[in-house]
Every structure is written in structure tokens, then in C-alpha cells.
Amino acid sequence: MFLSQILHKFELVKHNLTIRRGILLLLALFGVIIGGTIFFTARYARNTFVNGEYENAIEILTILGRQIEKNLNDNDKGISGDPFRFLQTAASVQKTQENFSFLIRDSQGIVLAPAFAAGKELPMTRVHWLTRDKGCCLAYVWEKECFVVFYPMPDRPLELVAVYDNDYMFEEVYHTLMLFAIVLSAIYLILVLLSWFWIIPALERTIDRKNKVENELNAARRLQLKAVTQDFPRAPWFDIHAELRAMREVGGDIYLCGMVGKKLSFVVGDVSDKGTTAAFMMFTISSYIRSRIQTGIPFDRLMEEVNSLICDNPEYEMFCTLFMGAIDPDTLEMEYCNAGHTRTLLNGAFLDQDPQLIAGIAPGYRFHTQKCRLQHGDRLLLYTDGVTEARDERRAFFGEERLRAWMAARPAGAGCREDCADLLDTLAAFRGKAPQNDDIAIMSIRIQ
Amino acid sequence: MKTTITEKDGRVVLAVEGELDTDTCPQFKEDIQPLLDQAPKALEVDMQALEYISSKALRILISLQQAVVANKGAFKVTNVQPAVREVFDMTGLAASMIQD
Numbered sequence: 345m346f347l348s349q350i351l352h353k354f355e356l357v358k359h360n361l362t363i364r365r366g367i368l369l370l371l372a373l374f375g376v377i378i379g380g381t382i383f384f385t386a387r388y389a390r391n392t393f394v395n396g397e398y399e400n401a402i403e404i405l406t407i408l409g410r411q412i413e414k415n416l417n418d419n420d421k422g423i424s425g426d427p428f429r430f431l432q433t434a435a436s437v438q439k440t441q442e443n444f445s446f447l448i449r450d451s452q453g454i455v456l457a458p459a460f461a462a463g464k465e466l467p468m469t470r471v472h473w474l475t476r477d478k479g480c481c482l483a484y485v486w487e488k489e490c491f492v493v494f495y496p497m498p499d500r501p502l503e504l505v506a507v508y509d510n511d512y513m514f515e516e517v518y519h520t521l522m523l524f525a526i527v528l529s530a531i532y533l534i535l536v537l538l539s540w541f542w543i544i545p546a547l548e549r550t551i552d553r554k555n556k557v558e559n560e561l562n563a564a565r566r567l568q569l570k571a572v573t574q575d576f577p578r579a580p581w582f583d584i585h586a587e588l589r590a591m592r593e594v595g596g597d598i599y600l601c602g603m604v605g606k607k608l609s610f611v612v613g614d615v616s617d618k619g620t621t622a623a624f625m626m627f628t629i630s631s632y633i634r635s636r637i638q639t640g641i642p643f644d645r646l647m648e649e650v651n652s653l654i655c656d657n658p659e660y661e662m663f664c665t666l667f668m669g670a671i672d673p674d675t676l677e678m679e680y681c682n683a684g685h686t687r688t689l690l691n692g693a694f695l696d697q698d699p700q701l702i703a704g705i706a707p708g709y710r711f712h713t714q715k716c717r718l719q720h721g722d723r724l725l726l727y728t729d730g731v732t733e734a735r736d737e738r739r740a741f742f743g744e745e746r747l748r749a750w751m752a753a754r755p756a757g758a759g760c761r762e763d764c765a766d767l768l769d770t771l772a773a774f775r776g777k778a779p780q781n782d783d784i785a786i787m788s789i790r791i792q
Numbered sequence: 793m794k795t796t797i798t799e800k801d802g803r804v805v806l807a808v809e810g811e812l813d814t815d816t817c818p819q820f821k822e823d824i825q826p827l828l829d830q831a832p833k834a835l836e837v838d839m840q841a842l843e844y845i846s847s848k849a850l851r852i853l854i855s856l857q858q859a860v861v862a863n864k865g866a867f868k869v870t871n872v873q874p875a876v877r878e879v880f881d882m883t884g885l886a887a888s889m890i891q892d
Contacts, residue, residue, distance in 0.1 A: 616851045663851060665883065684847070684883035701884035702847075705854050729847050733813065741844075781814050782848075 368539050375532030382525040561593040568594050568623055571630045572785075577603045581673050584608065585760035586787035587768060589730075595783035596622025596662075597728045598630050600637075606673055609637055612726040612787050613666040613685065616702075622783075625662050629653065633668075643668045643681035647703060647711040651683070654704030663704035667726055676718040676791065681711055686732060687744070689725040690718075692752030694744075723763075724789040725751050730782035731767070737776045746774070763788035795823040804832040809841035812849035821852050828856060831863040840871035845879050857889060 569588070576584050586599040596615030601608070611633055615622040632653055636646055647666065654664055665685040671678045680688070680695070684702030687694045695716065701709050718724075727747070734742040750770055754763060764786055771784070793816035794809040806827065812820055827835065837853070839845075853869070860867040868891040872880065880886040 614847070616848055661851075661855070663854070665847060684885075687882060699881045699884045699886065701888075702850070705858075706888075733846055 364544055365540060368536060368544070372532055372536040375536075376529055379525045379529035379532070382521055382528070386521040386525070564594045564620070564623060565590070568627065571627050572599050573601050577601060577608060579603075579608070579673070581792050582608055582671070583760045583790045583792065584610070584787070585764050586612075586726075586785065587764040589768065589780065589784040591730075591780050591783050594620055594623035596626045596664075597730065597783040597785035598626045599726070599785050599787050600630060600633060601787070602637075604637055604640060604670060607670045608673070608789075609668070609670040610726065610787060610789065611637075611666060611668045612728065612785055613664055614728040614730075614783070614785070615664045616662050622662065625654070625657075625664070628657075629664055629666075637668075642713060643670070643679060644711040644713045647681050647683050648709070651703040651709055651711070652707060655707040663702045665702050665728075669724075669726075671718060671789075671791070676720070676722075678716050678718050679713050680716075681713045683711060686727055686729050689727075689748065689751050690716075691723055692748050694748075695724075718791055720791055721756065722791045723751070723754070724787075725763075725767075726787040726789075728783065728785045730780075730784035731771065731786060733782055734771050734775055734784075735778055735781055736774050737778045739778075742771060742774050760788040760790055763790075793819060795820065797823075797827070799832075802832070803834045803836065805836045805838055807838040807840070811844040812842065813844060813846045814848055817846070817849050817852065820849060824852065824856060828859050831859040831865055833863070833865040835860050835865060835867050837867075837869045838871055839869060839873065839876055842873065842876055845876045847879060847883055850879070850883055850885060853889070854885070 568590070572588055573586065576586070584601055586601065588595075588597055588599060590597065596617055598613040598615070599611065601610040603609070613626075613629065615625045615629070617625075629650060632650060633646065636649065641649075646668065650664070650666065654662065664683075666683045667680065667685040667688055669678055669680040669688070680697075681700070682688070682697045683700050687697055689695070696714070698712070698714060700711055725747075732742055732744050732747060736742075750767065754766070758766075767786055767788075768784075793811055796807040796809075798805045798807070804827065806824065808820070810816070835856070837856075857867045867889070869880075869889045870891055872890055877886070877890070880890055
């Protein structure tokens with residue numbers, strides 16, 4: 345919604361309803377001030393203009409006045425009783441001075457009454473009243489020509505006191521401006537009323553709802569971060585660190601690590617979806633593994649249990665790839681079981697991993713555990729396919745080769761936390777402006 | 793990503809071209825929905841021109857396989873290119889799906 349965009353742009357949504365209404369009132373006041381300014385400026389300009397015109401008219405009067413007076417005298421003394429003839433006289437002057445009308449008063453300064461021209465009422469387009477120290481006068485303007493019509497009093501000689509501009513242009517502009525100012529103020533008022541009683545409360549409700557959903561998702565994210573290991577195990581013979589980057593608020597990637605007896609155990613997995621449903625599944629699986637792994641159950645059995653756990657919930661329509669491993673500190677023997685997960689890297693080469701099915705598609709599938717002997721100084725990297733399938737702007741994959749090269753180039757003395765940070769930076773640099781297209785989980789282990 | 797479904801004597805061939813990744817998965821799922829709704833007796837997924845498959849797209853293949861098998865039909869994936877083959881191997885699906 346447009347209004348919502350404006351409110352967001354000015355960060356009005358941050359404030360509460362009262363402050364927002366206050367800001368709206370200020371905006372309304374601003375609108376009224378603008379409208380009022382136009383209104384009064386137009387009025388002032390118009391009055392000044394008309395008065396200025398009056399002064400000019402006085403000058404023209406001296407020329408025209410004499411001419412009309414001469415005309416009047418040239419006709420006969422009976423003019424004062426014959427409005428029609430006076431009308432003729434005035435009109436004839438009008439022809440020589442287009443766009444002017446006349447203000448005429450009698451010698452006593454008394455307003456002269458309008459009359460009929462040749463017995464016919466004049467259609468009037470404008471009537472101008474002017475009050476000057478010399479008295480009140482009336483002028484009628486008909487179409488573009490001016491007629492001054494009255495019954496002159498017999499004992500009062502007529503006196504022409506002003507000539508008035510007949511050009512309506514300014515009048516029209518003035519009226520348009522007035523109308524504009526009034527309409528502007530009215531629209532403003534309507535907008536303010538609408539906002540006050542309808543739009544703002546509606547917006548408030550939308551924002552509330554949005555905040556609620558965001559809060560829920562943030563809570564879910566915090567919960568999910570609790571589902572993965574927070575406090576990494578420490579011992580002199582190894583270093584371990586892992587990072588999780590969900591594409592949305594929550595995701596389906598998972599990592600766990602901890603001591604089971606004297607062994608270092610670790611799990612990295614990927615639920616085959618993104619978003620909230622994947623997060624639910626991931627949470628279920630991680631809770632299950634957490635509680636079962638402590639019993640020292642062999643990985644092949646545990647994998648089969650996880651397999652049936654997912655198979656028993658077909659409504660999720662998901663599967664999960666998992667890598668589980670445990671290292672014995674005395675022999676440095678590593679037991680591991682890979683259920684369709686990405687191939688774990690050992691010192692920049694792939695660990696030997698038998699292909700096994702993904703967990704959650706074949707009920708009763710038999711998994712098996714593999715073993716290998718590690719050495720001091722060995723480095724392991726576990727990751728989800730969000731790493732190898734990261735794409736750059738040209739849609740090229742990061743791929744296993746780049747990952748292998750990255751790991752081979754990592755210095756021997758670096759810590760696992762630095763490894764993770766460096767890999768995330770490397771991925772971000774590779775992606776460039778392209779967005780993250782999948783959840784990412786990485787785990788680095790170094791045998792000291 | 794492009795899919796072509798052809799039928800001949802009750803045997804259905806689903807040819808997939810291009811890349812099956814996170815972005816194209818929804819389109820792929822939509823394309824094969826008719827096959828899921830009415831599973832054919834024999835379905836061959838021809839991957840001759842498929843350059844890449846993400847593990848996420850496997851989920852859809854698995855549901856397709858399950859639908860066909862549930863209908864007592866025969867499901868097979870053929871002409872798999874090396875890069876795609878690797879994903880099948882890694883996820884352990886090669887044995888049950890691929891027929892060379």
C-alpha cells in the first residue's frame with residue numbers, strides 16, 4: 345500500500361499511534377497553512393492590483409472625462425433626463441478605449457441607480473463596487489464593453505471619476521487560485537480524517553500482525569540455534585567449531601557435537617527442504633539424535649532409527665542427509681556413517697565414504713559404519729550442499745573443487761573458528777551480488 | 793530446465809534437460825504432477841541432457857519412484873551423465889534407480 349510505503353519511508357511505523365497521529369496533525373496544519381497562504385496572497389495581490397488600476401484610471405480620467413463632458417455639453421442640457429442618450433455617449437468613448445469601463449458619480453457623490461438601456465435590462469457579467477473618498481460609484485460591464493447606466497439627477501451635473509480595467513484575466517486567475525486553495529485544504533482535511541479514523545488504525549493492525557509473525561519467526565530462529573550445539577566441547581587434543589546460515593529465518597540444516605564418553609562425536613545434516621517445515625523436522629531429528637547418541641549406540645543403528653523416525657512421518661514429505669562421526673582420543677580412530685550426505689573432506693581430499701541411502705525414504709534400510717585412522721594435525725571439514733551449490737552471479741557453482749582447494753590452502757596453525765569464518769567469507773565473495781540460495785552448515789575439526 | 797513427457801505403448805518416457813536445482817525444482821514438480829496423479833506402469837526418466845541435479849530434486853524423483861512402484865510399475869533412470877551420476881552415488885540412490 346502506497347501510504348504504508350510512505351510511513352515506512354519516514355520511519356513513522358517505529359512510533360506509536362499517538363505520535364503518528366501527532367505527525368499527521370502537523371502535516372494537516374502544514375497543508376492548511378499552504379492553502380491559507382495561497383488564499384490570502386491572492387486576495388492581497390488582487391486588492392493591490394485593483395487599487396493600482398484605480399490610480400492609473402484617474403490619469404486616463406482627465407483625458408476621457410473632458411471628452412465625455414464635451415460630448416454631454418455638445419448634445420443638450422436635457423441629457424440629465426435621458427439616460428439612453430448618456431448611454432450612447434459613454435459607449436462611443438468606450439470604442440476608442442477598449443477594455444475600460446467607467447466609474448461615474450454625480451457632483452454630490454451620491455450613488456447613481458442602475459437603469460435600463462433602451463428599455464431592456466442589461467445582462468451583467470460583473471459589477472464592481474469601489475468606495476473612495478469621493479463617494480460610491482457603480483459600473484456595469486456587459487460582455488467586453490462597458491455601459492454605465494443610471495438616472496442622473498436633474499440638478500446635479502455628472503462627473504466621471506474613474507476608468508476601470510475591463511480585462512478579467514486577473515479576476516479569473518484570482519478565482520482559480522481561491523478555488524485551488526479551498527480544494528487543497530478540503531482534500532487535506534479529508535485525508536487527515538481518513539487517516540485518523542481508518543487508515544492508521546488499519547495500518548496499526550497490519551503492522552501488529554507483521555511484528556507478531558516476525559517475533560514468532562525470531563523466536564523460532566533462537567530456538568533453532570539452541571537446537572544446534574552452542575557450547576563447543578574443548579579438549580587439548582582437538583579443536584572444533586561450526587556455523588549455521590539459514591537462507592530464511594529458519595532452515596533445515598543441522599549440526600551437533602559433544603563428548604560421548606571420551607570420544608568426540610559430531611553430526612552434520614540437511615533436511616531436504618527450507619523454511620518452517622524443514623525446521624520442525626530438523627528440530628525433531630536433532631532432539632532425537634541428542635538423546636540417543638549419549639547412550640553410545642553405534643552409528644549404523646542410530647541412523648536406522650532416524651530413518652524410521654522420518655519414514656514414520658510421511659506427512660512431512662521430507663528426507664534427511666546425515667553424516668555422523670566419532671573420534672577416539674587414544675587411537676585417533678574415527679567411526680563414521682554417511683547417509684547420502686555431502687562427502688566429508690580430510691585435509692583437502694575426500695574421505696572414503698560408501699554410498700548409502702538418504703535417511704527417510706526406505707523403511708528398514710540397513711546402514712553400516714565405516715572406520716579410518718586419523719593422525720595428529722589432521723583437519724576435517726563437514727558441510728551441507730548449500731556450500732558446494734552456492735552460485736555466483738553467472739550462476740556457476742562453488743563446487744567441490746573450489747572447496748577442496750580452499751581447504752588445502754588453509755594454514756596449519758589456524759583455529760577452527762577462523763576456518764568457518766574464512767569459508768563463509770569466501771562463499772560470500774564467490775556469490776558476489778547473487779543471493780544465498782540454500783541453507784549452509786559447516787563444521788571444522790582439527791586434531792592437535 | 794525443460795521436461796518432455798512422451799508415451800508409447802503404455803511406456804512413458806520423461807526426458808529432463810538442463811539443470812534441476814533449488815530454483816527449478818518447483819517447476820519440475822509441477823511438470824511431473826500428472827505422472828504423480830496417475831502413475832504409469834512403466835516410467836523411464838531420460839537424463840541424457842540433464843547437466844546438474846541437486847539433492848533437493850531427488851526428493852521429487854523419489855516420490856515419483858514411490859508412486860510408480862506403489863502402482864506395481866517399473867521405474868528406471870537412464871542415460872545419466874557423470875556429474876549427475878555422482879549425486880546418485882553419493883545419496884545411495886544409484887542402485888535402486890539407475891539402469892544403464
